[in-house]
Amino acid sequence: xxxxxxxxxxxxxxxxxxxxxxxxxxxxxxxxxxxxxxxxxxxxxxxxxxxxxxxxxxxxxxxxxxxxxxxxxxxxxxxxxxxxxxxxxxxxxxxxxxxxxxxxxxxxxxxxxxxxxxxxxxxxxxxxxxxxxxxxxxxxxxxxxxxxxxxxxxxxxxxxxxxxxxxxxxxxxxxxxxxxxxxxxxxxxxxxxxxxxxxxxxxxxxxxxxxxxxxxxxxxxxxxxxxxxxxxxxxxxxxxxxxxxxxxxxxxxxxxxxxxxxxxxxxxxxxxxxxxxxxxxxxxxxxxxxxxxxxxxxxxxxxxxxxxxxxxxxxxxxxxxxxxxxxxxxxxxxxxxxxxxxxxxxxxxxxxxxxxxxxxxxxxxxxxxxxxxxxxxxxxxxxxxxxxxxxxxxxxxxxxxxxxxxxxxxxxxxxxxxxxxxxxxxxxxxxxxxxxxxxxxxxxxxxxxxxxxxxxxxxxxxxxxxxxxxxxxxxxxxxxxxxxxxxxxxxxxxxxxxxxxxxxxxxxxxxxxxxxxxxxxxxxxxxxxxxxxxxxxxxxxxxxxxxxxxxxxxxxxxxxxxxxxxxxxxxxxx
Amino acid sequence: xxxxxxxxxxxxxxxxxxxxxxxxxxxxxxxxxxxxxxxxxxxxxxxxxxxxxxxxxxxxxxxxxxxxxxxxxxxxxxxxxxxxxxxxxxxxxxxxxxxxxxxxxxxxxxxxxxxxxxxxxxxxxxxxxxxxxxxxxxxxxxxxxxxxxxxxxxxxxxxxxxxxxxxxxxxxxxxxxxxxxxxxxxxxxxxxxxxxxxxxxxxxxxxxxxxxxxxxxxxxxxxxxxxxxxxxxxxxxxxxxxxxxxxxxxxxxxxxxxxxxxxxxxxxxxxxxxxxxxxxxxxxxxxxxxxxxxxxxxxxxxxxxxxxxxxxxxxxxxxxxxxxxxxxxxxxxxxxxxxxxxxxxxxxxxxxxxxxxxxxxxxxxxxxxxxxxxxx
Numbered sequence: 001x002x003x004x005x006x007x008x009x010x011x012x013x014x015x016x017x018x019x020x021x022x023x024x025x026x027x028x029x030x031x032x033x034x035x036x037x038x039x040x041x042x043x044x045x046x047x048x049x050x051x052x053x054x055x056x057x058x059x060x061x062x063x064x065x066x067x068x069x070x071x072x073x074x075x076x077x078x079x080x081x082x083x084x085x086x087x088x089x090x091x092x093x094x095x096x097x098x099x100x101x102x103x104x105x106x107x108x109x110x111x112x113x114x115x116x117x118x119x120x121x122x123x124x125x126x127x128x129x130x131x132x133x134x135x136x137x138x139x140x141x142x143x144x145x146x147x148x149x150x151x152x153x154x155x156x157x158x159x160x161x162x163x164x165x166x167x168x169x170x171x172x173x174x175x176x177x178x179x180x181x182x183x184x185x186x187x188x189x190x191x192x193x194x195x196x197x198x199x200x201x202x203x204x205x206x207x208x209x210x211x212x213x214x215x216x217x218x219x220x221x222x223x224x225x226x227x228x229x230x231x232x233x234x235x236x237x238x239x240x241x242x243x244x245x246x247x248x249x250x251x252x253x254x255x256x257x258x259x260x261x262x263x264x265x266x267x268x269x270x271x272x273x274x275x276x277x278x279x280x281x282x283x284x285x286x287x288x289x290x291x292x293x294x295x296x297x298x299x300x301x302x303x304x305x306x307x308x309x310x311x312x313x314x315x316x317x318x319x320x321x322x323x324x325x326x327x328x329x330x331x332x333x334x335x336x337x338x339x340x341x342x343x344x345x346x347x348x349x350x351x352x353x354x355x356x357x358x359x360x361x362x363x364x365x366x367x368x369x370x371x372x373x374x375x376x377x378x379x380x381x382x383x384x385x386x387x388x389x390x391x392x393x394x395x396x397x398x399x400x401x402x403x404x405x406x407x408x409x410x411x412x413x414x415x416x417x418x419x420x421x422x423x424x425x426x427x428x429x430x431x432x433x434x435x436x437x438x439x440x441x442x443x444x445x446x447x448x449x450x451x452x453x454x455x456x457x458x459x460x461x462x463x464x465x466x467x468x469x470x471x472x473x474x475x476x477x478x479x480x481x482x483x484x485x486x487x488x489x490x491x492x493x494x495x496x497x498x499x500x501x502x503x504x505x506x507x508x509x510x511x512x513x514x515x516x517x518x519x520x521x522x523x524x525x526x527x528x529x530x531x532x533x534x535x536x537x538x539x540x541x542x543x544x545x546x547x548x549x550x551x552x553x554x555x556x557x558x559x560x561x562x563x564x565x566x567x568x569x570x571x572x573x574x
Numbered sequence: 575x576x577x578x579x580x581x582x583x584x585x586x587x588x589x590x591x592x593x594x595x596x597x598x599x600x601x602x603x604x605x606x607x608x609x610x611x612x613x614x615x616x617x618x619x620x621x622x623x624x625x626x627x628x629x630x631x632x633x634x635x636x637x638x639x640x641x642x643x644x645x646x647x648x649x650x651x652x653x654x655x656x657x658x659x660x661x662x663x664x665x666x667x668x669x670x671x672x673x674x675x676x677x678x679x680x681x682x683x684x685x686x687x688x689x690x691x692x693x694x695x696x697x698x699x700x701x702x703x704x705x706x707x708x709x710x711x712x713x714x715x716x717x718x719x720x721x722x723x724x725x726x727x728x729x730x731x732x733x734x735x736x737x738x739x740x741x742x743x744x745x746x747x748x749x750x751x752x753x754x755x756x757x758x759x760x761x762x763x764x765x766x767x768x769x770x771x772x773x774x775x776x777x778x779x780x781x782x783x784x785x786x787x788x789x790x791x792x793x794x795x796x797x798x799x800x801x802x803x804x805x806x807x808x809x810x811x812x813x814x815x816x817x818x819x820x821x822x823x824x825x826x827x828x829x830x831x832x833x834x835x836x837x838x839x840x841x842x843x844x845x846x847x848x849x850x851x852x853x854x855x856x857x858x859x860x861x862x863x864x865x866x867x868x869x870x871x872x873x874x875x876x877x878x879x880x881x882x883x884x885x886x887x888x889x890x891x892x893x894x895x896x897x898x899x900x901x902x903x904x905x906x907x908x909x910x911x912x913x914x915x916x917x918x919x920x921x922x923x924x925x926x927x928x929x930x931x932x933x934x935x936x937x938x939x940x941x942x943x944x945x946x947x948x949x950x
Contacts, residue, residue: 334608335605335607335608336602336605338608338611338613338675338677338678339675339677339678339707339709340677343613343615343678343680343738343741344643344644344738346613346678347613347634347643347644347648348643349608350608350611350613350634351634351637351643351648353608353609354609354636354637356609359607359608359609360607360608446602447602448602459592
C-alpha cells in the first residue's frame with residue numbers, strides 16, 4: 001500500500017515520447033537482442049544489473065530483470081518480484097500465449113503497487129533510468145515496468161535559508177515526490193493539480209507544476225505551460241535555474257519569482273491563486289507570479305496579530321530601504337551636500353574624520369567590498385571554521401580598521417547597519433538584489449549627491465513599474481492601485497476577515513472564505529423586530545416565528561444547529 | 575487599433591538625454607571632499623578705522639578625534655579685511671587651507687558701526703545673506719557695545735562657541751529671551767516688503783560671556799538705533815509675540831510675577847488723514863509668584879492683578895511705539911504692510927515715510943493670568 005499510495009506523474013515528457021527513437025525497431029521479445037543492446041548502450045556501467053532467471057519450476061520460460069543498483073529497493077526486488085516469479089506454480093500450468101502470461105504475471109503473481117507496460121526500447125530505458133525495474137519476458141514484445149524506486153534522499157528538515165520562529169519547521173527536500181506530498185498534506189483538496197514534465201536531453205530532470213483548479217487564473221496556467229514547452233535544454237540540471245522559465249530575468253536585477261524552501265508558504269501561495277514549480281533534485285519551490293511585496297512576507301505573518309505583523313513588515317521594508325540607500329545617503333550627505341547635515345552631527349563627523357587618509361567614498365567602497373568578501377567567505381567556509389571567520393572578520397579586521405584610523409568608525413557603523421539591513425528580507429534573492437543595486441546608487445550619489453541619488457531612485461522606481469511577473473504587475477496591488485491594498489500589504493486585516501483572494505491575480509474564484517453569517521438576532525427589545533417573535537429562540541421558536549425575519553428564519557430552519565454553529569466558529573477561528 | 579511597435583531610437587535618445595542632462599550641473603568633478611572643508615559656524619562683519627570691511631569667521635579647530643564638539647575651545651576665529659565682505663572672505667580664504675562652507679552658519683553678527691553704514695549692510699545682504707550656501711534660518715545679529723570679532727572670539731557662559739550658542743538659544747526660543755526672531759529670511763523679507771523695516775537681534779559682550787538682549791532697529795539698509803529691554807518686549811507684544819516672557823506686576827500688595835503663555839495682536843486700520851489704527855493685544859499667562867503681602871489670593875485679587883498686568887503691557891507697547899514712531903521713524907512692526915495689504919488704494923496715495931510718525935495707534939490690552947491651585 002505504501003508504494004501504491006505514491007504520487008504517480010500525470011504527464012511525463014510528451015515531447016520526448018513523440019521524438020524519433022533510434023531503437024524503435026528493436027523487438028523486446030528477443031531477449032538476446034535486448035541484452036546486446038543493453039551492453040552496447042550502457043557499456044561497462046557496473047551498476048546496471050541484468051538478472052536472468054526462469055519462471056516457476058519449469059525451465060522453459062526465460063525472464064530478465066534489469067535495474068540500476070542503488071536506485072531500487074533491493075528487498076522489494078527480491079521479495080516482490082524475483083521470489084514470486086521463481087516460486088509460482090499455477091494449477092493449470094502457464095498459458096502458451098505470452099500476452100496472457102504477461103497479464104497473469106501483472107495481475108496475479110507480482111504483488112507490486114505500480115506497474116505499466118513499455119512498448120519500445122526508448123520508453124523502457126527512460127523508466128529504467130528513473131529507478132524502476134524492468135521485467136522482460138521471452139517472446140513478449142513489451143516490457144513490464146515495475147515501480148521499485150527507492151532513491152537516496154534526506155528527510156524533510158527545518159528550512160536553512162528561511163528560518164522561522166513560530167511556524168512549521170518542515171522544509172522541502174531534493175526528492176520531487178516527497179515535496180509534492182508535503183504540499184498535498186497541507187492542501188487536501190482534489191482540485192490540487194500536479195503536472196509533471198521532464199526536460200533535458202540527457203538529464204531528464206523532472207519539473208512539477210502545481211496549481212489549484214477552480215482557483216487559479218487559467219491564463220496563468222497556459223502561460224506557464226507554454227513557457228515550459230519552449231524549454232528542452234539542460235536548463236534544469238541545476239535546480240534553481242528553473243527560473244529561466246521566466247525569460248525576462250536577464251533584463252532586470254529584481255527577482256520576478258519567489259524561491260521558497262517552505263511547503264507551508266508554497267501551499268499558502270497556491271491557495272491564493274498562484275502557481276508553484278517544483279524541480280526534482282531541488283529543495284526550492286518557485287512561486288509565480290510574484291510581486292515586490294511578496295518578498296517581504298513570511299508564513300509566520302499569519303500566526304501573529306495584525307498589529308504585530310504590520311510593525312514587522314514595516315521594519316522589513318524600512319530595513320531594506322536602509323540596506324539599499326544608507327551608503328549612498330551617507331556619501332551624498334558627507335561628500336557632496338554636507339550643508340544638509342545637522343550642524344552638531346556635521347561637527348562630530350568632522351572631528352572623527354580629522355586625520356584620516358582616505359576620502360569617505362573610498363572608505364565606503366573598501367568597507368563594503370570587505371563585507372561582501374566576508375559574506376561570500378561565510379557561505380563557502382566549512383561550518384567547523386565559522387568561528388574562525390567571526391574572529392578574523394569581526395574582531396581582527398573591525399578592530400584593526402577602527403583603531404589604526406584607516407577608516408572612520410562612522411563608516412564602519414554605516415557598513416554594519418547596511419549589511420544587517422540587507423539580511424532582514426525573508427527572501428534571499430532580494431538581499432542579493434539589494435547588494436547589487438547599492439553600487440549604482442553609490443555611483444550616482446558620488447557623482448551628483450542627493451540629486452543624483454533621487455534621480456537614480458526614480459529611474460529604479462520607473463523600472464519597477466515596467467516589470468511583470470507572468471503578466472502580473474510587479475508592484476501590484478500598489479501600482480496599479482487595488483481596492484484590496486490594505487487587506488494584506490504592509491497592514492494586514494485579521495485572517496478571519498480576509499474573504500477574498502488578491503484581485504491582481506484574477507483568480508477564477510475570488511472568494512477565499514465565506515464571511516461569517518450575521519449573528520442571530522438577540523431576543524427582546526430589538527428595534528424593528530416584530531414584538532411577537534421577541535424572546536423566542538432556537539428550537540423553542542414556533543414555526544411561524546421563522547417567517548418574521550430573514551436572520552430568524554435561517555437560524556430557526558437549521559436542521560442541525562450544533563453543526564451550523566461549529567461551521568461559523570470554524571470560519572472565525574481560521 | 576493596436577499601437578504600432580515603438581521606435582527603439584526614441585527611448586534610447588531619451589535615456590541618453592536623461593543621462594547627459596546632469597552634466598550641466600555641478601557634480602563630482604567640482605566636488606570638495608569633506609576633509610577639505612572649513613565649516614563656518616558664524617560670521618562677524620566689522621568696520622576698520624580705515625573704512626575697510628573686516629570679516630571674522632568662526633570655524634571648528636581641526637583636532638583629530640575631538641570629543642568636545644561645539645565648545646568654545648573647539649573653534650577658532652580668523653579675521654581678514656577687504657573692500658567688502660566677499661573680498662574680505664576671499665582674503666581670509668587665502669590664509670586657510672580648507673574651502674569655506676557657509677551652509678552651517680548659525681549667526682551673522684554685524685558690528686554696530688558696520689550696521690550703521692548702509693553700504694556695508696547692503697553688501698552684507700547681497701554677498702552674505704543672499705549667498706546660496708547660507709541657511710535662511712541663520713540669525714542676523716548686531717553686536718551691542720563690542721565688535722563682531724569680539725563676539726566671534728568669545729564663548730557663552732557654559733563654554734559653547736558663540737555662534738552655536740546664539741543659534742541654539744534662539745532656535746529653541748529660550749524663556750525670557752525677549753528678542754524678536756530675526757532670521758535671514760525674515761530680515762530679507764522685511765527689506766523687500768513695503769511698509770516694513772527689518773530688525774536684528776542684539777548681542778552684548780560680557781567680561782566672560784555673551785548675552786542676547788535688545789533689538790537693533792533698521793531703516794532700510796541702515797541701523798538707526800536700539801530698543802531697550804522693555805521697548806523690545808513692547809514691540810513683541812504688538813507683533814503678537816513674546817511668549818515665555820516673565821512680566822513683573824507691581825501691585826499695592828507687592829510684586830507679582832506672570833509667565834506669559836499666549837499673545838495675540840490684531841489691528842483694525844482706519845485709512846484717513848491722518849491714518850489711525852487700533853491694536854487689540856490679548857495676553858494670557860500663569861501667575862508664578864503672588865504679591866508678598868497677599869496671604870491668600872481671591873478671585874477679586876486676580877482680576878485686579880490682571881488689570882495691572884494689562885496696564886503694564888500697554889505701557890511697554892506704548893513705549894516701543896513711541897520710540898519707533900517718534901525717534902527712529904522705522905515701521906518695524908509692519909503697520910504699513912498691513913495698510914498695503916488691506917487698503918491698497920489708500921497705500922497708493924500715501925507717503926508712508928511722512929505718515930508713519932503721525933499714525934495714531936490706540937492700544938487695547940486684555941490680560942488674563944490664571945493660577946494653579948485653589949482660589950478663595
